[in-house]
Amino acid sequence: MREGSDRGIRIAVGAATLAALAALWTAATTLEQWIAPVYFPTPQEVGNALRQIVLQGYADGRLHEHFLQSCKLVLYGFAAAVSVGVPLGMLMGWSRRAEALVNPAFLLLRPIPPLAWIPLAIVWLGLGDAAKVLVIWFAAFVPAVINSYAGVRSIEPYLIEAARSLGATRGMMVREVLIPGALPLVFTGLRLSLQACWTTLIAGELIGAITGLGHLLYQAGLDLYPAMIVVGMVAVALAGGLMTALLAWAEKRSMPWRTS
Amino acid sequence: MSNIVFERVSRQFQRDGLQFPALEDVSFEVRDREFVAIVGPSGCGKTTCLRMAAGLEFPSNGNVRVAGQTVTRPGPDRSVVFQQFALFPWKTVYQNIEFGLRGKGMAQAQRRERVTRHIELMGLQGYDSAYPHQLSGGMQQRVAIARSYVLDPGVLLMDEPFGALDAQTRTVMQEELIRLSRVNPRTVLFITHAVDEAVYLADRVVVLTRRPGRIREIVDVAAVRRTENWDRHERIEEVMEQPSFVHLRTGIWRLLREQQQPARL
Incomplete structure (x- = not known):
């Protein structure tokens, strides 16, 4: 009962804040003109820009084309990074030998900022999708590895000992002890990876792309078109937020013991 | 037949390149279907004993055998109950x-x-x-x-299993364990620092000295339990007020007391 009304109050406060911001925006740009339209668009301009890009297109594509292109590249890069990084990190957490083997190379690559890979990726793969997926892969790979490694290391040693003295087979040890035990930190890694994917993708598309949200932002910048820049930024936020929400849902689904 | 044999077992630990002994020349047997408790001051190596029987640690010298086999790894024939569950x-x-x-x-x-x-x-x-x-x-x-x-399992290894429980729950669990071991007698090695728990549950109590742990004495409780017929009592507190129980407990308590480090003020 109390919790229910608490929730209601929270939603009301949130809605009021948003409404106040919208009113402030309208006032600042339209009614009082504290901010010149060259710097920040009016709500009406943003609405027009949105209509333009949804219906006619802008920067060589309509909004959904830019949106889907960016989501596609992020998903490819993210999936590739996760499917290599998580098993590798877990293996390094479990086996000292694997850690000794991989860690030196990993320590060398780790401090290189993902964006620093862009020139090399372009030399190798040109300006197409593949180069961007590669750079995204680099960005997402590091947090996936580190957190999967930490996830296995965070498992209480007595749980592993209990499994061994209960006669767990190798498969049971991996599937029923190491993976579920590491999962909370693995998901922390996936969240960080996903964030890194979006940052990197936008940067990659700013440099060279035919479609995509980063390309849209770049073009709008060249055209000195603040309303379209805002549309692009909101679209990036929506795409990132949508994927983060999907990940949170998967996290909840895969760890029922944490919520019940 | 499932017994546990410790034969001249020693164990050294390495820390910062230094070796220090944790357990020295410990020999005893837990016979088939016998309940043996190890008590001793903290750090005396009682948990190390249990872990060696479990195959989670290994002796530096000597030999630990379960059912005639030298222990080389953990296995479901030697089930462990941990203090942290x-x-x-x-x-x-x-x-x-x-x-x-x-x-x-x-x-x-x-x-x-x-x-x-x-x-x-x-x-x-x-x-x-x-x-x-x-x-x-x-x-x-x-x-x-x-x-x-x-x-x-052939043997059950219990490492202070009730140490993390509150006093009332611990009492209930001790009574349950006695009941369980009547229904289904097992070879049990039980580690505890609570002397009355050891005397109440065990057939024999192994008393270790402070580190490096050696055997100070092995106290036969089963003989007293039989002659005094403790089992006619259902409740732990009834057993614990028997003069024979108090006598045994005090005796073990004295053995542990003499192991205390003199306080430095």
């Missing part, structure tokens, strides 16, 4: 108890029958699909004991 947080009560049976490759119908029986035996009915964090400490330790007992 060590239940898998991501598995339900039922799945936790079932875990070792699946490792043995037992058929599902048979597993279900056994798990259900042990859930009943430990009074866990209705909690099958609860997760460990939803249970009290006492209930969690019941699950851990059921998870070990269900394997029908």
Whole structure:
């Protein structure tokens, strides 16, 4: 009962804040003109820009084309990074030998900022999708590895000992002890990876792309078109937020013991 | 026959390149279906003894044998009950108890029958699909004991299993364990620092000295229990007020007291 009304109050406060911001925006740009339209668009301009890009297109594509292109590249890069990084990190957490083997190379690559890979990726793969997926892969790979490694290391040693003295087979040890035990930190890694994917993708598309949200932002910048820049930024936020929400849902689904 | 034999067992630890002895020249036997408790000051190596029987650690010198075989690795014939319960947080009560049976490759119908029986035996009915964090400490330790007992292990190794429980729950669990070992006698090695717990549960009590642990004395409780017929009492406090119980407990207490480091002020 109390919790229910608490929730209601929270939603009301949130809605009021948003409404106040919208009113402030309208006032600042339209009614009082504290901010010149060259710097920040009016709500009406943003609405027009949105209509333009949804219906006619802008920067060589309509909004959904830019949106889907960016989501596609992020998903490819993210999936590739996760499917290599998580098993590798877990293996390094479990086996000292694997850690000794991989860690030196990993320590060398780790401090290189993902964006620093862009020139090399372009030399190798040109300006197409593949180069961007590669750079995204680099960005997402590091947090996936580190957190999967930490996830296995965070498992209480007595749980592993209990499994061994209960006669767990190798498969049971991996599937029923190491993976579920590491999962909370693995998901922390996936969240960080996903964030890194979006940052990197936008940067990659700013440099060279035919479609995509980063390309849209770049073009709008060249055209000195603040309303379209805002549309692009909101679209990036929506795409990132949508994927983060999907990940949170998967996290909840895969760890029922944490919520019940 | 499942016995545990410690033969001239020593164990050294290395820390910062230095070796220091944890256990020195310990020999004793836990006979088939005997309940032996080890007591000793903290750090005397009693848990090390249990871990060597479990195959989680190995002697530096000497030999630990279970059922005639030198222990080389952990296995379900030597089930361990840990002080921290060590239940898998991501598995339900039922799945936790079932875990070792699946490792043995037992058929599902048979597993279900056994798990259900042990859930009943430990009074866990209705909690099958609860997760460990939803249970009290006492209930969690019941699950851990059921998870070990269900394997029908040759020997049970219990490492201060009631150490993390509050006093009342501990008493209940001690009575339950006595009841369980009547229904289903096992070879048990039980580590504790509580002298009255050791005297109440064990057939024999091994008293270790302070580090490096050596055997100070092995006290035969079973003989007294039989002649004084402690088993006619149902409740732990009734046993504990018997003069024969008090006498044994005080004797062991004195042995431990003489191991105390003199206080430096």
